[in-house]
Amino acid sequence: MAELRGSHGDQAHHILTSLFGTPDLHTLSVYESKGGYTALRKALLDMAPADITNEVKTSGLRGRGGAGFATGTKWSFINRDAPGPKYVVVNADESEPGTAKDRYILENCPHMVVEGILIAAYAVGANQAWVYIRGEYDEPSRMLQAAIEEARAKGYVGPKPFGKDFPLDIRLYRGHGAYICGEETALLESLEGKRAQPRSRPPFPAVKGAWGRPTLLNNVETLATVPAIINRGGAEYAKLGTAKNPGTRLLTVSGNVRKPGVYEVEIGKTFRHVIMELAGGPPEGRVVKVFWPGGSSAPVLPGSMLDMTTDAEALAAAKSMGGSGGVIVMDDSHCIVKAAHRLLQFYAHESCGKCTPCRIGQDWAVRTYERILANEGSQVELDILQRVSDGLQNGRCLCGLGDSGGWVIDSTLRHFREEYEDHALRHECRVGTVAPPALRATSPQVGRT
Amino acid sequence: MSSPNKSALPTHILDEIRELPARYPQPRSAVMPALDLAQEELGHLTPEAMSEVAEALSLDPGYVEGVATFYSLFHHQPIGKHRFYVCTNLSCMLRGANEVVDHLKQAIGVERSDQVSSDGLFSFEEVECLGACEYAPMMRLDHRYFYDLNDQKVDALVAERRGKPVVTAEKPKPKRVPRKKPGG
Amino acid sequence: MADINLTIDGQKTTVPPGTLIVEAAKTIGIEIPVFCYHHKLDPVGACRLCLVDITPGPPRPQTACTTPVAEGMVVRTQSAMAVQGRADILEFELANHPLDCPVCDKGGECPLQDFTFRHGYPISRIDGPRLHFKKPIPLSDKIALDRERCVLCYRCTRYYDEVAWEQELTTDQRGVQSFITSQFDQPLKSIFSGNIIDLCPVGALTSRVWRFESRPWDMTHTASVCSKCSVGCSVTLWQRRGQLVRVTSHENDDIDEGWICDRGRFDYTDVNDPARLRTPSINGARAAWADAISAVAAGIRGRGARLGVSLPQDITNEEAFLFRRLLDGPLKGARVKMHGRTAIPAPAGDLMRIKEIDDARVIVVVASDLEDDVPIVDLRVKKAVTKRGAKLIVVHPEGVDLDRHPGTVHIRNAKGSAAAEVRKLASHEWLKSPGGPVAILFGDGRGSEDVDELASACGDLAGQVGGREMALYRATNERGALAAGVAGWDKLDGVEALLSWGPPPTAGIPTSAKFVAAWDHLPRVGHDRAVVLPATTFAERQGSYTNLEGTVQFLRPPIPVLPPLKEGWEVLCELGAALGVALDFDGVLAIQRAISLPSPDLEPSPTPVLVGPAHP
Ligand SMILES: Cc1cc2nc3c(=O)[nH]c(=O)nc-3n(C[C@H](O)[C@H](O)[C@H](O)COP(=O)(O)O)c2cc1C
Ligand code: SF4
Ligand code: SF4
Ligand code: SF4
Ligand code: FES
Numbered sequence A: 001m002a003e004l005r006g007s008h009g010d011q012a013h014h015i016l017t018s019l020f021g022t023p024d025l026h027t028l029s030v031y032e033s034k035g036g037y038t039a040l041r042k043a044l045l046d047m048a049p050a051d052i053t054n055e056v057k058t059s060g061l062r063g064r065g066g067a068g069f070a071t072g073t074k075w076s077f078i079n080r081d082a083p084g085p086k087y088v089v090v091n092a093d094e095s096e097p098g099t100a101k102d103r104y105i106l107e108n109c110p111h112m113v114v115e116g117i118l119i120a121a122y123a124v125g126a127n128q129a130w131v132y133i134r135g136e137y138d139e140p141s142r143m144l145q146a147a148i149e150e151a152r153a154k155g156y157v158g159p160k161p162f163g164k165d166f167p168l169d170i171r172l173y174r175g176h177g178a179y180i181c182g183e184e185t186a187l188l189e190s191l192e193g194k195r196a197q198p199r200s201r202p203p204f205p206a207v208k209g210a211w212g213r214p215t216l217l218n219n220v221e222t223l224a225t226v227p228a229i230i231n232r233g234g235a236e237y238a239k240l241g242t243a244k245n246p247g248t249r250l251l252t253v254s255g256n257v258r259k260p261g262v263y264e265v266e267i268g269k270t271f272r273h274v275i276m277e278l279a280g281g282p283p284e285g286r287v288v289k290v291f292w293p294g295g296s297s298a299p300v301l302p303g304s305m306l307d308m309t310t311d312a313e314a315l316a317a318a319k320s321m322g323g324s325g326g327v328i329v330m331d332d333s334h335c336i337v338k339a340a341h342r343l344l345q346f347y348a349h350e351s352c353g354k355c356t357p358c359r360i361g362q363d364w365a366v367r368t369y370e371r372i373l374a375n376e377g378s379q380v381e382l383d384i385l386q387r388v389s390d391g392l393q394n395g396r397c398l399c400g401l402g403d404s405g406g407w408v409i410d411s412t413l414r415h416f417r418e419e420y421e422d423h424a425l426r427h428e429c430r431v432g433t434v435a436p437p438a439l440r441a442t443s444p445q446v447g448r449t
Numbered sequence B: 001m002s003s004p005n006k007s008a009l010p011t012h013i014l015d016e017i018r019e020l021p022a023r024y025p026q027p028r029s030a031v032m033p034a035l036d037l038a039q040e041e042l043g044h045l046t047p048e049a050m051s052e053v054a055e056a057l058s059l060d061p062g063y064v065e066g067v068a069t070f071y072s073l074f075h076h077q078p079i080g081k082h083r084f085y086v087c088t089n090l091s092c093m094l095r096g097a098n099e100v101v102d103h104l105k106q107a108i109g110v111e112r113s114d115q116v117s118s119d120g121l122f123s124f125e126e127v128e129c130l131g132a133c134e135y136a137p138m139m140r141l142d143h144r145y146f147y148d149l150n151d152q153k154v155d156a157l158v159a160e161r162r163g164k165p166v167v168t169a170e171k172p173k174p175k176r177v178p179r180k181k182p183g184g
Numbered sequence C: 001m002a003d004i005n006l007t008i009d010g011q012k013t014t015v016p017p018g019t020l021i022v023e024a025a026k027t028i029g030i031e032i033p034v035f036c037y038h039h040k041l042d043p044v045g046a047c048r049l050c051l052v053d054i055t056p057g058p059p060r061p062q063t064a065c066t067t068p069v070a071e072g073m074v075v076r077t078q079s080a081m082a083v084q085g086r087a088d089i090l091e092f093e094l095a096n097h098p099l100d101c102p103v104c105d106k107g108g109e110c111p112l113q114d115f116t117f118r119h120g121y122p123i124s125r126i127d128g129p130r131l132h133f134k135k136p137i138p139l140s141d142k143i144a145l146d147r148e149r150c151v152l153c154y155r156c157t158r159y160y161d162e163v164a165w166e167q168e169l170t171t172d173q174r175g176v177q178s179f180i181t182s183q184f185d186q187p188l189k190s191i192f193s194g195n196i197i198d199l200c201p202v203g204a205l206t207s208r209v210w211r212f213e214s215r216p217w218d219m220t221h222t223a224s225v226c227s228k229c230s231v232g233c234s235v236t237l238w239q240r241r242g243q244l245v246r247v248t249s250h251e252n253d254d255i256d257e258g259w260i261c262d263r264g265r266f267d268y269t270d271v272n273d274p275a276r277l278r279t280p281s282i283n284g285a286r287a288a289w290a291d292a293i294s295a296v297a298a299g300i301r302g303r304g305a306r307l308g309v310s311l312p313q314d315i316t317n318e319e320a321f322l323f324r325r326l327l328d329g330p331l332k333g334a335r336v337k338m339h340g341r342t343a344i345p346a347p348a349g350d351l352m353r354i355k356e357i358d359d360a361r362v363i364v365v366v367a368s369d370l371e372d373d374v375p376i377v378d379l380r381v382k383k384a385v386t387k388r389g390a391k392l393i394v395v396h397p398e399g400v401d402l403d404r405h406p407g408t409v410h411i412r413n414a415k416g417s418a419a420a421e422v423r424k425l426a427s428h429e430w431l432k433s434p435g436g437p438v439a440i441l442f443g444d445g446r447g448s449e450d451v452d453e454l455a456s457a458c459g460d461l462a463g464q465v466g467g468r469e470m471a472l473y474r475a476t477n478e479r480g481a482l483a484a485g486v487a488g489w490d491k492l493d494g495v496e497a498l499l500s501w502g503p504p505p506t507a508g509i510p511t512s513a514k515f516v517a518a519w520d521h522l523p524r525v526g527h528d529r530a531v532v533l534p535a536t537t538f539a540e541r542q543g544s545y546t547n548l549e550g551t552v553q554f555l556r557p558p559i560p561v562l563p564p565l566k567e568g569w570e571v572l573c574e575l576g577a578a579l580g581v582a583l584d585f586d587g588v589l590a591i592q593r594a595i596s597l598p599s600p601d602l603e604p605s606p607t608p609v610l611v612g613p614a615h616p
């Protein structure tokens, strides 16, 4: 395995990563020797399902996949006593640009994820869990599969885990290259063998999810946090972080920093701490020009806002969000227009095409950026960008992917209007060190004139 | 479509595909694992192969076509024995991914993602974030991730693969049913 | 549950619970524009054109097509948020839309045009390159697809999947590159393909049969009934300058729910055939009507069983009634053969109605591949199964269209043993406690079953399990002809004279026939040795049909019968006169009145669907 880049080892605030770095932690024996699976045993033998859910509620844990929904509350939406199958579906599709933390967990400690899944399944009354893992994650999926098999051999996955008469099973389903599969209803469609286009809600997955059955959907990191909450107690966990956004979370710091990596951070610390201290700040002689605080979908914040804290409330107040915890840092040697263009290419490429504004708008934005970057821009192009951005946000789209593209345009325009005007009106770039991004090949089926 | 006596997929693969549906709560979920098997066998998915997958799963070919063309990891044109999936998304771009791509193109002698090197060994594709941004720039190759890329590393990866013997018989047939042409 | 009260744009309305806002708005005449929503398809919320402002709710517009009403809800379609939302969506739709309106068959009846006019921005702000696709692409010999015009509402693919149970039409790729395609570019094969033309809200799917023929405002249309089979779907017939230029659906929830099959939609070009017969002829020489009629009368009079009469499947009730009079009188004893009829006997009592299939909990289909025999009934059964959860049992020796549902129980009987299989069904697990009505549909196995036996087995089963039967007559007016007693089943071999009403007998004109009279609309081999009377088609003819469930429906022809052409009933009246029977009717209405007097069998159904005068 590659050299670990990020938090590991015992530190006061390390909840997820304190064992990371232990040799062979991915094996069941080492994980168990460090206290692994005690939470599962406790949950199965000493706790009623409702108590588990309450403990998670008490912890104040919020989903780490992007939307930040209260995890305990989500669990309580599943009617445990409803007859027929129910499922836990684990979102391991991690594809948000700038986000690598689920991979980091899966490669270091797959058993922690297995344990969290099993606890969640028991809590909501599901006998089967499906992990939807992105197809490019060959190594993480091998490791997770191996962990499941080890747990199966031990009986933790099986008809009677720890002697409890509650069969538990975990299965893997591999994605095939589509960012939209991270969106929960698109993920469910994909899991059902369909084109991954989000479903219109209601019904919500808790009522009608995978294969039409009640389904709990959680992110890898969310579930990996559960064993710690069961072991320490929700109240203890809630002491970390902020009152409304307790605990720690993994922030993937990437881009123009000296020590990129996945850092476990107590929520509420500042981005200055994360970017300048943990990740070592920008290269020599450079300053942070802009950062994406929560993956490419989170509206950007300018370098002047490094003292912003990492909790959801503070970020919302600054018109951004904690998202997936992917902190992308860009220094002053790079051009914001080119960066925004690259991200819009991403959203256009990944738009599922189901709804009009996203299908057309993301592509329209890309073409407009291309005109601007080819020095063919004018005020017209700037107006188009603003208009497309408005049309992508504000509830126009069926799912969050549409908004995300709009936020990239909107937030970069808001904070860096002058740089846009440089390009569009004056046909110049104040940094100009990055080669113009390669244009993505369009499908052979379509042409453009 | 396929000639009556010769099918695109060998019998053992079709047998394997027929066993897939039972593993899922509903049989339709088997479509992607089945396409995986087909693609592993042929290198890329042909209309014939997709039709055979459909038949093995009791689905309409059109359904399988719709699914198979939605996902980026299914290929519909021949690809090299080794395909370089180079991430050029933001975190990687900020650390030189575009330069890596430029160098790679030269190293393998391929200009575009729909081309294959003349020896059939290599093709490449710029892809979106692969979830390993702390190691940017990075790529996926032969079911593995390679990190902290630079020109030397790319050269080494290419050279290493050139050294290995190539079984030309595995090369997918370049013949293709003509599809929709670019419009005008 | 109690009805729901809500307010839309200040107007109050009350609708049943579960109603979608978009439907609630229709009740008070408020237009919410839609592309992806269609009242016969499941809502998907894809196009986002139906954005409205809902209180209570989040400060964002929401889709009226996916949101059910709630008590006290206040919907605003005219708030700035809603108005701008819709205008933006329309602008996006137009960003890649080609400037095709001048050459587009949809022009004039195009929702994209209309909505842009009513809900879009008044000026175009779009510049820059548009996306291009190769166009148009033939999806089959009947349907063309123009991908540039497509707004990807997925109505066509959803219809295929949900309603027709087929996936030969699909979406390829994703995002802005996605496009509609037939599977691997092969021609569509489904007999239900044409409905996608009606469904498409833009000019992306057009009829190749009708392509570039005329603009919608050049045509007049009438709501009529299809003549191609016994289902009797409602259709709209469009004419321009005396030509039938297209056939589209015309929603009738009791029978077709807005769908028609490709036979009904595309099988009409013979109406406009330049070779259409307009004048009578005797042995190939043009003749006056009077001479031709006397020649026919002379040729067929008094021949008893040595006369053969061939009748078309779409004989009208009125013509059938007149034939009854002739066959009771001067043509007594003639052998009669009706095209395409099944061997199913006339119904003993009241049969099940098509719409009753909706409520069935278990549906049993015996000795028929509905797709071939009664296409639109096939779709009704599919709906009951997929949308309403009915269970389906098929008894048929071969694979049938309904097998596409994984839950279908298909009992493959040996040919001829369907009745025996039906007798076993009473003990079938699903039928022991069906939990609601059972529908039993039986055909004639295309001649392979003993139909009397089968009908009685189905009747018995219905009695045992609390079901209703539906006999699947096939010929367009088989029921009407049965009721009039002219649905003959006789062999025509050996007759000396033949009166061929409609197209020639399927087995050909018997070689024994020395005298042949033909009432036909197209020239045929042998007409030069016959007395030929020019015939009307379904696009000109007046009259009525009784469909398989017994509903009497009236043809409303869009094309007038211009001399020298005469109505069929008129020809029969004149023939009657020449044969010495007084058939003094001055129009179809008079015949209909006469029918309803002596023959209770022909009484119009209690809910006639298309009553009213024929074409003026
Ligand atoms: C476009 C889009 C992409 C998403 N991608 C991911 C993803 O890759 N991984 C993930 O866990 N959640 C992703 N989400 C969020 C999920 O929809 C969902 O909220 C989450 O998986 C729920 O888990 P949590 O409550 O544990 O966070 C995405 C959402 C959207 C709208
Ligand atoms: S917003 Fe984009 S990704 Fe989401 S449903 Fe619409 S088209 Fe698909
Ligand atoms: S072809 Fe027509 S019906 Fe089909 S998706 Fe396009 S616009 Fe909709
Ligand atoms: S089902 Fe019969 S009546 Fe209906 S459109 Fe088809 S041919 Fe005409
Ligand atoms: S941006 Fe390249 S791996 Fe994430």
Ligand code: FES
Pocket (backbone or CB within 6 Å): C033, C034, C035, C036, C037, C044, C045, C046, C047, C048, C049, C050, C051, C063, C064, C065, C066
């Ligand atoms: S009509 Fe409501 S989203 Fe399309």
